[in-house]
Amino acid sequence: xxxxxxxxxxxxxxxxLVALSPGLAQAQAKTKLVLANGLAPLVTINQIFEFLxxxxxxxxxxxxxxxxxxxxxxxCSEHKCVEQARLGQVDIVTASSENMxxxxxxxxxxxxxxxxxxxxxxxxQLNSWLGDYLKEEAAKEQQIHVLGxxxxxxxxxxxxxxxxxxxxxxxxxxxxxxxxSAVEATLIKEWGAIPIPYDWAQLYEGLQxxxxxxxxxxxxxxxxxxxxEVTPYITAVEGMLVTHVVSMxxxxxxxxxxxxxxxxxxxxREMLEExxxxxxxxxxxxxxxxxxxxxxxxxxxxxxxxxxxxxPKAWVTLKGRYDPKIARRSLEEQGxxxxxxxxxxxxxx
Numbered sequence: 001x002x003x004x005x006x007x008x009x010x011x012x013x014x015x016x017l018v019a020l021s022p023g024l025a026q027a028q029a030k031t032k033l034v035l036a037n038g039l040a041p042l043v044t045i046n047q048i049f050e051f052l053x054x055x056x057x058x059x060x061x062x063x064x065x066x067x068x069x070x071x072x073x074x075x076c077s078e079h080k081c082v083e084q085a086r087l088g089q090v091d092i093v094t095a096s097s098e099n100m101x102x103x104x105x106x107x108x109x110x111x112x113x114x115x116x117x118x119x120x121x122x123x124x125q126l127n128s129w130l131g132d133y134l135k136e137e138a139a140k141e142q143q144i145h146v147l148g149x150x151x152x153x154x155x156x157x158x159x160x161x162x163x164x165x166x167x168x169x170x171x172x173x174x175x176x177x178x179x180x181s182a183v184e185a186t187l188i189k190e191w192g193a194i195p196i197p198y199d200w201a202q203l204y205e206g207l208q209x210x211x212x213x214x215x216x217x218x219x220x221x222x223x224x225x226x227x228x229e230v231t232p233y234i235t236a237v238e239g240m241l242v243t244h245v246v247s248m249x250x251x252x253x254x255x256x257x258x259x260x261x262x263x264x265x266x267x268x269r270e271m272l273e274e275x276x277x278x279x280x281x282x283x284x285x286x287x288x289x290x291x292x293x294x295x296x297x298x299x300x301x302x303x304x305x306x307x308x309x310x311x312p313k314a315w316v317t318l319k320g321r322y323d324p325k326i327a328r329r330s331l332e333e334q335g336x337x338x339x340x341x342x343x344x345x346x347x348x349x
Contacts, residue, residue: 029064031260033057033248036070036090038078038201042224042286044279045094045152045244046071052274053092053246053267060263077201079180085144085249092147094246098181099200101321106137109322110149111181113239113311117334119151122241123276125330126150131272133326138247145253147246147268150275153220153283155238157296159231160214161207166235166297167306168192177203177212184216184240186317190310207231218242219296223286228294236298237307246271315348324349 035054039046054067070076076084081093082103097110109115116122125131126149135146158165162174168191177198178184185195196212206212207230214231221242222228246268253264290296299307328349331340343349 029257030066031061031064031256032066032068033091034068034070034089035092036075036081036084037094038073038076038081039071039094040221040224041072042282043153043221044275044282045150045246047282048271048275048278049092049094052271056267056270057263060266061259064257064259065263073201077199079200085247085252088249088252091252092246092248094244096152096179097149097243097245098179098184100142100245101182102180104138104141105321106134106141107149107243107245108181108183108318109134109327110243111183111240112318112322112327113183113187113314114308114336114339115327115330116241117336119154119241119276119280121334122243123151123272125333126243127272130326130330134245138245139250143250144247145250147248147264148272148275149243149245150272151279152242152244153218153224153279153286154242156216156218156240156242157222158214158216158235158237159222159227159294160233161231162213162233164233164295164297166299167303168310175211175213177206177215182321183314183318186314187240187310188216190313191307203227204230216240218283219290220283220286222294223289228290228292232294234290234294234296236296237304239307239311312342312346312348315343316346319348 035049037046037049049071050069054069057065057067070090075090078095078099079102081090082095082100084090085093097107100107131149134149138144138146160174160176163170165171171191171193174193175196176188176193178188178195180197188195198206198212203212203215204225204227207227215227219234253261256264328340340349
């Protein structure tokens, strides 16, 4: 995986360097950008930071940008990285759309259950009109410059260490770790479990001790953090796609010299274009790792309907934190007429 991304980075067009006048890089004041994230090495975004963003920022700026990558929770956890960016201590960071809910409501729409039919539709919309909308809203509400919103290791599944789970009733009483997303907490509660907000960086230890007994995350994250060693029961309920927001403070972006801004913009476009293929490749590998110690149960169509039944209430819980017109446009474009009818009946649209 790393080799693939590294080759992409090193293989970027050398025409950029030719186009730059010999003295341009020397004439520009060096701009150092610190890229930080709290993700495990095997999570695709961590590798994108190291092998795509960092080297291409340096390349496309003709040396005007230097980078320092602080990944794998070496400097900050996911939430703390965003906080440090807001304080001007780091520059480019990433956090899930759900965890960005602690800083505003812009990205809450991405966590609506069953909004996206699949990752293809999600990345298509995030790379076009939906991504443009989120970027504009984030600049106004959170004063951040969004480099991109990207799919990260697929849909969430339910993992637990207590017992096999086939239908929501089997979850009763199990303590499930949740993010800072109100919609996720609502889903878990409606399914009969006990939602427990818990820090991502400490989750493995929390599962070992029993403070939490499971979580709602994609299989790729399970493998990347070796959670399958302590949560052997996985139920493929899916529904919520994990997306990550890669951003930097707007004030910091606006302060960059033109050559640096152009490099950031170009790298942002390339990240959006290349992420999905890279993420799928890594996802497939990590799922095989999960199956070495855990079992994945795939609910029947009838059982999936029971899991789906909680979705409309979760949408209602989040009402006021997303624009119904934007949500409707996304659903209509994907042909999700049945879901639209249900959500209209529940007052979510």
